Amino acid sequence: MADNSDPNAPWKTLSGLGTTALTALLFLYFLQFLAPVAAGEPVRFVWDWIPSLDISLSFYIDGLSLMFALLITGIGAMVMLYAAKYLAGHPHYDRFALYLFSFMLSMLGLVLADNLIALFVFWELTTFTSYLLIGYLHTDPKSRRNALQALLLTATGGLAMLAGFILIGITQGTFELSELNAAGSLADQPFYLGILILVLAGAFTKSAQVPFHFWLPNAMAAPTPVSAYLHSATMVKAGVYLLARMHPSLSGSDVWVWTLSIFGAVTAVFASFMALRQTDLKQTLAYTTLMALGTLTMFLAGSTGYAITAAMTFLLVHSLYKAGLFLMIGVVDHGTGTRDANVLGGLRGAMPITAAAAAAAGLAMAGIPPFLGFIAKEVAYAGALEMQLWLFVVPMSLIAFALMFAVAGIVAYKPFYGPQGELPHEPHEGPWPMLLGPVVLGVLGLLFGLMPGIAAYYLIEPAVAAVMGAPDVGGRVKLWAGFNLPLLLSLITFALGFLLYQRHMDLRERLARIEARAPDLDAGWDRLLAQFVLYTKAQTKRIQTGVLRQYMFATFSVFALTVLVTLITRDVGGVALQFTGLSFMEWGVAILIIAGTVLVVQTSSRIVALVALGVVGIGVALIFIMFSAPDVAITQLLVELLVVVLLALAFLKMPNLDPEGRQKHSLPNAVLAVAVGGLTTVVLLLVVDQPFDRRLTDFFEAASWTQAFGRNIVNVILVDFRTLDTFGEIAVVAVAALGAFALLKGFARARDAKEEDK
Amino acid sequence: MNSVIFTAAARLLVALMFVFSLFMLLRGHHLPGGGFIGGLIGAVSFIVYSLACGPAEARKALRISPEVIAMLGLGIALLAGMFSFIVGYPLFTGQWLWVGGDSYETAAFSLNTVLVFDIGVYLVVLGGILSLTYAFEEET
Numbered sequence: 001m002a003d004n005s006d007p008n009a010p011w012k013t014l015s016g017l018g019t020t021a022l023t024a025l026l027f028l029y030f031l032q033f034l035a036p037v038a039a040g041e042p043v044r045f046v047w048d049w050i051p052s053l054d055i056s057l058s059f060y061i062d063g064l065s066l067m068f069a070l071l072i073t074g075i076g077a078m079v080m081l082y083a084a085k086y087l088a089g090h091p092h093y094d095r096f097a098l099y100l101f102s103f104m105l106s107m108l109g110l111v112l113a114d115n116l117i118a119l120f121v122f123w124e125l126t127t128f129t130s131y132l133l134i135g136y137l138h139t140d141p142k143s144r145r146n147a148l149q150a151l152l153l154t155a156t157g158g159l160a161m162l163a164g165f166i167l168i169g170i171t172q173g174t175f176e177l178s179e180l181n182a183a184g185s186l187a188d189q190p191f192y193l194g195i196l197i198l199v200l201a202g203a204f205t206k207s208a209q210v211p212f213h214f215w216l217p218n219a220m221a222a223p224t225p226v227s228a229y230l231h232s233a234t235m236v237k238a239g240v241y242l243l244a245r246m247h248p249s250l251s252g253s254d255v256w257v258w259t260l261s262i263f264g265a266v267t268a269v270f271a272s273f274m275a276l277r278q279t280d281l282k283q284t285l286a287y288t289t290l291m292a293l294g295t296l297t298m299f300l301a302g303s304t305g306y307a308i309t310a311a312m313t314f315l316l317v318h319s320l321y322k323a324g325l326f327l328m329i330g331v332v333d334h335g336t337g338t339r340d341a342n343v344l345g346g347l348r349g350a351m352p353i354t355a356a357a358a359a360a361a362g363l364a365m366a367g368i369p370p371f372l373g374f375i376a377k378e379v380a381y382a383g384a385l386e387m388q389l390w391l392f393v394v395p396m397s398l399i400a401f402a403l404m405f406a407v408a409g410i411v412a413y414k415p416f417y418g419p420q421g422e423l424p425h426e427p428h429e430g431p432w433p434m435l436l437g438p439v440v441l442g443v444l445g446l447l448f449g450l451m452p453g454i455a456a457y458y459l460i461e462p463a464v465a466a467v468m469g470a471p472d473v474g475g476r477v478k479l480w481a482g483f484n485l486p487l488l489l490s491l492i493t494f495a496l497g498f499l500l501y502q503r504h505m506d507l508r509e510r511l512a513r514i515e516a517r518a519p520d521l522d523a524g525w526d527r528l529l530a531q532f533v534l535y536t537k538a539q540t541k542r543i544q545t546g547v548l549r550q551y552m553f554a555t556f557s558v559f560a561l562t563v564l565v566t567l568i569t570r571d572v573g574g575v576a577l578q579f580t581g582l583s584f585m586e587w588g589v590a591i592l593i594i595a596g597t598v599l600v601v602q603t604s605s606r607i608v609a610l611v612a613l614g615v616v617g618i619g620v621a622l623i624f625i626m627f628s629a630p631d632v633a634i635t636q637l638l639v640e641l642l643v644v645v646l647l648a649l650a651f652l653k654m655p656n657l658d659p660e661g662r663q664k665h666s667l668p669n670a671v672l673a674v675a676v677g678g679l680t681t682v683v684l685l686l687v688v689d690q691p692f693d694r695r696l697t698d699f700f701e702a703a704s705w706t707q708a709f710g711r712n713i714v715n716v717i718l719v720d721f722r723t724l725d726t727f728g729e730i731a732v733v734a735v736a737a738l739g740a741f742a743l744l745k746g747f748a749r750a751r752d753a754k755e756e757d758k
Numbered sequence: 759m760n761s762v763i764f765t766a767a768a769r770l771l772v773a774l775m776f777v778f779s780l781f782m783l784l785r786g787h788h789l790p791g792g793g794f795i796g797g798l799i800g801a802v803s804f805i806v807y808s809l810a811c812g813p814a815e816a817r818k819a820l821r822i823s824p825e826v827i828a829m830l831g832l833g834i835a836l837l838a839g840m841f842s843f844i845v846g847y848p849l850f851t852g853q854w855l856w857v858g859g860d861s862y863e864t865a866a867f868s869l870n871t872v873l874v875f876d877i878g879v880y881l882v883v884l885g886g887i888l889s890l891t892y893a894f895e896e897e898t
Contacts, residue, residue, distance in 0.1 A: 630790040638798035642887060645805055649894040708852060708872070709862045715792040719876045723850035726875075727835055730882040734828045737886035741825060744893040 012094040013084065019101040020080035026108070027073035030066065034458050037066050040471060044114060044178065053117075054169075060114035060178050063462025064244055067316065068111035070459075071233035075323045076104045078437035082327055083225035085433040086334065096136055100229070103129035107234045111241055116165040116175040120158065123202070123238065127154045130235050134222045146218035149525060153215045154206050161202025161242075167195045168249075177245060181469055185252035196250055199242070200259060207239025207293045210267045214522045217274075217286040224333065227282065228326030228437075231289040233319040240296045244311065247300060248469035257301050261389045264298030265396035267291070272403030276504055277511035281329050281339045281411055285322070288365070288407055291400055292318040298396070299380065302387045305464070309476045310383035312463040313376040316455065317364055317445065321373065324361035324441035325411060328354055331434050332415060337424030341410055346420035350427035353435050355416040360442025362412020364449075366405045366497065367490065370479055372449040377401055377493070379476055381486035398493060405497025406504055452477045553672065560675045563683060575685040585626065593619035606651045614644045631714040768810030775803035783880050784873075793876035797883025804884075805891050813895040824888035831881025838875035850875075 033043060042062035049057040061069070080100060087093050106125035113119040128151070135147030169175045171191050172183070186192050208216035216236060220227055230236065243250075243260070250256060271290030278284040292314070299311035331354050332347065333339045348355040364373035380401075384393045429435075448455040456477035465471050481487070500507065545551075582590075596615035603609050617640030624633035700713050700721070710716035718726050779800035786792030808816030817823070822830075842851035852872040859865030 631792070631795065634790060634795050635798065638795065638802065641802060642798065642805075645802075646891060646894060649891065709787075709854065709868070709870075710872075711788040712786060712790065712792070714790075715786045715876075718792060718794065719787075719872050719879070720852045723839060723852075723875060726879065727839060727850065730835060730879050731832060733886045734832045734882050737828055737889045738825060741889045741893045748896075 008094070009089070012097075013088070015094045016080065016084040016097040019097050020077055020084065023073050023080055023101070023104055024077040027070065027077055030061075030069045030073060033061050033066050037061060037063055037462050038458050040462075040465070042178075042466075046114075049115075049118070055117045055175060056115055057118055058114040058176060059112040061112060062466040063459075063464070064241070064312075064466035065111045067312070067459050067463045068233070068237070068241055069108060071316075071319045072104060072107050072111065075233045075319065075437075075441070076100075076229065078440060079225045079229040079323070079327070080104075081433045082228075082330070082437050083223070085431050086225055086330060087223060092136075096133075096223075099129055099132045099136065100226070103133055103229075103234070107238070110238055114177050116168065116177060116180075119177070119242075120162050120165055123161070123206075124155065124158050126235060126238060127151060127158060130154075130219075130230055133226045133230065134219045136223055136226065137221065140221070143221040146215070146221040150215040150219050152529075153212060157202045157205025157212070160198045164195045164198030164202065167191050167198065171195075181246075181248040184248065184469070186249050187251075187253040187256075192253070193255065196253075196255060196259075199246065199250065203239035203242045204263060204297075205239070206242070207236050207297065208267075208290055209239075209263045209294065209297060210270055211521060213267060213271070213290055214525065216290055217283055218522065220282050220286050224282070224326060224330035227286070228323050228330065231286065232323035232326065236289060236293055237296075237315070237319070240293060240300070240311075240315065243297060243300045244463075244467045247303075247308075247467045251300075251303050257388050260297050260301030261387070261393055264294045264296070264301060265393060265400075267294030268298060268400040269294075269396055269403075272400045272407065273511060274515075275407045276403060276410075276500070277508055277515060279341045279508070281332075281341050281344070281415070282326075284341065284407060284411055285325055285329065288404065288411075289322060291404060292322065295380070295397070295400060298393060299383055299387075300467075301389075301393075302383060303468070304383065304386040305468070306379060306386050306476060307383035308464045308467050309460065310376070310380040312460045312467065313372070313379050313477060315463075316448075316459060317372045317376040320441045320445045320448075321361040321364040324357060324438045324445070325365070327434070327437045327441075328358045328361065329411075331430035331438065334434070335430055336427045340421075341414065343421035343423065344415035345418035346416070347427050348416040351416070351429045353429060353439065357435065357438035357442045358412040358416060360446055361438065362408045364442075364445040365412065366408035367401065367493065370446070370449045372445050372452070372455065374490070375449060375452055375477055375479060377490055378481060378486045381489040382476070382481075382484075385485060394489070398489060398496070401493045402496035402500060405493060406500035409497075409501040410504060449479065452479055553669070556672055556676050560672060560679055563679045564675070567679070567682065572686055575682055575689065577685070589619050589622045589626070592622075606654065607648065610644055610647050610651065614640055617643070629714075631712070765810045768806055772803045772807040772810075775806065776800055779803060779880075779884075783876060786876060787873070793879030794883055797880040798887070800880065800884045801887035801891070804888055808892065808895060813892050817892060820888065824885040824892060826885070828882050828885030828889060831878045831883075831885060833878075834881065835875050835878025838871045838878060841871050841874075 036043065042060060044058065044060050046056055046058040049055050080097070083096065083100065084093075087096055090096070103126060106122050106129050109122035110119060110126055113122055131147050131151040134150055135144050137143045165175070168180065168186075171189060172180060172186070174180060180186075186195065205212045216231070219230065222230070268291045271287045271294055275284050275287035275291060278287060296311050296315055296318075299307050299314070302308065329339060332344065332351070335351055335354070336344065336347065338344065360371070364371040367373040367377035380397060381394070384390060384397045387393045460477055593616050596612045596619065599612035600609045600616070603612065618637065621633045621636040621640065624630075624636055700717060703721075704710055704713045704716045708716045708720040710720065779796045779798075781796075782791035782799055783793055783796030784791075786796065804816055804820060807819060820827075839850040842853050843849045845853065847853070852870060854862075854872075855869040856862070856865035857867050857869065862868065
C-alpha cells in the first residue's frame, strides 16, 4: 500500500516504527516498577526546575500513576503499530507519528508528575498535541473545527485548573502532590470551595462531563487509531486521573460527593442513551466512552474501599476493551468500507480474527463472566451500595450498565453475526499489525478475569491504595463473591440489557425523535463562538482606531493620571521655582525653547511646525553644552537633525494640516499637554531637590581609565561597562530599521500590484 | 533638489563629513565621539548626498545596501562580544592586545575588541538610518 512515488516513504515508515519501538521500550521500563509499587514502595524522582518559585520537576510512581503509565505506553505501542498500517502511504504519516509520540510523552508526563505546575504543563501539552491529532485530516473543515472546539474547551478548563492549583500552592505552601495528599483533606481549609470548583472545571472539561461533553463525540473526526488512543487510556481519562490523584486532598466533603455523583451519573445515563441512538459505530463508541467517564466520576465521589476499587477496576477494564473495540471498528471500516450499524452484519466468515477479538472486548464491555468486565460490574454494584447517595447511584448504575450491555451487542455482536446489508466492497480480514492490538487487549481482558488475583495485586490494589491515601485491605476483586445483592443486580442488568438489545431499533427511532426536540449544545457552541468573534471585532474597532492622535492622547492621559495620583497620595510637599541667578545665556536658551514651542502649537503648516520643533531640540542641545555634556549634546544635535530630515521626507507626502480638525480637538489636547509638561517639571524639580548620589559617578570616574583604558566616560560605559545594553539597543535600531523598511517597501509593492491589476 | 550650488558643494562636503564621521568613531574612547555619534554623522553625510544627487545615486555611492550594512554591524558587534567568551571571560568583556609593550603606558598602540564593537555600533546606526531614509525617499 506504500506510495512508491514518495522518495521519503521508507523514512516515514521508519519514523512510525521507531516511535512504536520507543513506546514499547518505555512500557518494558515501567514494568520493572510493578513489584516494588505493589509492595507499597512508591518511587520519586526530583529535578530542580524553577527553584525561586518552589517549582520542581518531580515524578512520582505509585499504584495509580503506574497503572496509567502502563496503559499509556502499552496501548500506545499497539496503536502506533496499528497506525503504521492504517495510515500507510498517507502523505503526512511522519507528522502523524510525531504528533502521536509527543502526545504519548505528554500524557506520560501528566500521570507521573508530582508537582502541580508540572502536571499543568503536561496537561496543556496533551491539549495541544491532541489538537494536532484530532485535526490531523486538516483539509476537512469539520475536522479543523472539531479540533479547535476540543482545544478551546479543554484549554479553558485547564486555565481554571491552574488557578485552582495556584490557590492550593498559596494556601498550603507546596505544589508537591505527594506532600499534599499525605497532609489529608483540605475540606476544612479556607478557599476549599474555590479550589474544588476550579479544579473540577479542569477535570470535567477534559473528561467531557455533561454539559461539557459535546467536544468528545466531535473529536471522532480524527483517524481511528487516534480515537482508540485518546478515548481509551489517555486524553479523556486525564480528568478522571486528576480526580483520583487529588482524591485524598479534595474529597471528604458533601460538595465533593454530591457534585461528582450527580455530574457522573447524569453523564453516564445520558451517554448510554446517546450511544444507543447512534448508527455510526465510531459515534456509538464515543458515547460509551462518555458513559465510562461518567461512571468513573460517579464512583470517585465515594471514599469507601468498594467505591474506589470499582473505579480502578472499571478504569482498567474500560481502557482494555475500549481500545480494542475502537481498533476493531477501524479494521471493520478498513475491510468493508463502512461503519454503519444498520448495514454491517455477518462478517464472522470473512473476518474471523476480528470477530474473535470483538467478541472478547464485547463480552468484557457487557460484563459477562469470566471476563474482567464482569468483576468490574460486581465491584461497582458493591461500591454503589456503599455510597452516600446509594438511592440515586444504584438505579443510575443499573440503567447505564444495562444500556452498555445492549450497546456491546450492537458493536461487537451484530456486525459479525447479525443480518448482512449492502457493503461498499467485499469484506476482507485486516493485516496482522492491525489485528495484534485488538487480539492482545481482548486476551488480556479474559486473562485478568480468569486470574483476578494478579490484576488485583499488581495493578488495582496499589492504585486503590494511592487514591485512598492508605494501604488497602484488598480481596475485593474476585470472580465469585457468593450469592449477594451485586450478583442479583448483575442478573437484572443482563435481563434488562438483553431486552434493550432486542428492541434497540425501535428505541433508536424514539431517541432520535427526542433528540430532534432537545437543545443542541453543539450548535450553541458555534453561536457562542460567532458572538464572541463579533464582540472582539467591535472591541478592536473601538480601541484600535488607527488614529495616532488618539493613541497618544490615551498614553499621555494614563501617564499624567498616574503621576498626579502618585504625587497626591504620597504627599511630597511643595516645590519652588527659582529664577534668580540665571545667566544671560540661560535666559536666551529658555526663551528660544519657549518660542519654538509656541510656534509648533500655533502654526498650520507641517514644515513650519517641524522646524520649530527642531529649534526646541537644538535649545535642549545647547543646555547640554552649557552643563558640559558634549557627547550628549552632539548626539542630541544629530538626532534632532535626522528627525527633521526624516519627518520632512515623510511630510512631503502628506496633506496639509486641517485647521478645523485641530480646532475641534484643541481644548482637551491643550489641557493634557499642559498637565504632562507641568507634572514632568514638578517631578524633575523633586528629583533635583534630593541630594545627588555620586556613587556611580565616582566609580566610573575612577574605573574608566584604570579598568577600561578610556578617558571618555560616556563612551567607555557604552562600549565596555554596559556593552550588553548597547548591544540590545543597536539590535533594536537594526530591527526597527528593517521593520520600517519592510513596511515602506511592502506598501509600495502592494500598490504596484494593485495598479497592475487595473 | 535642483540647486547647482548645493549639488556642487555637496560633493565636497559629503566626503569631508564622511571622513569626519570616521574620525569621531576612532577618537571616541578618550574624547567626545564614538560609534553612535560617528554613525549619525556618517548617515547625515549620505543623506546630504542623496538630497543633492537623488537616492539612486546615493545608493550607488554606498555600494552595499544599507540593510546589509546594519546587519553586518550587528554581527561584528556580536562577534566582538563573543571573542571574550571564547577565550574564557564573561560575554562582552573588553580584550586588549598591547603591541610593543605590556601595558597601556608602554605599548606603542593597542588592538582591542572594544573598538571592534564600536565599529559594529557605527555600522548599525549608519545602515539603519540610511535604510529608513532611502526607503522614505524612494517612496513616491
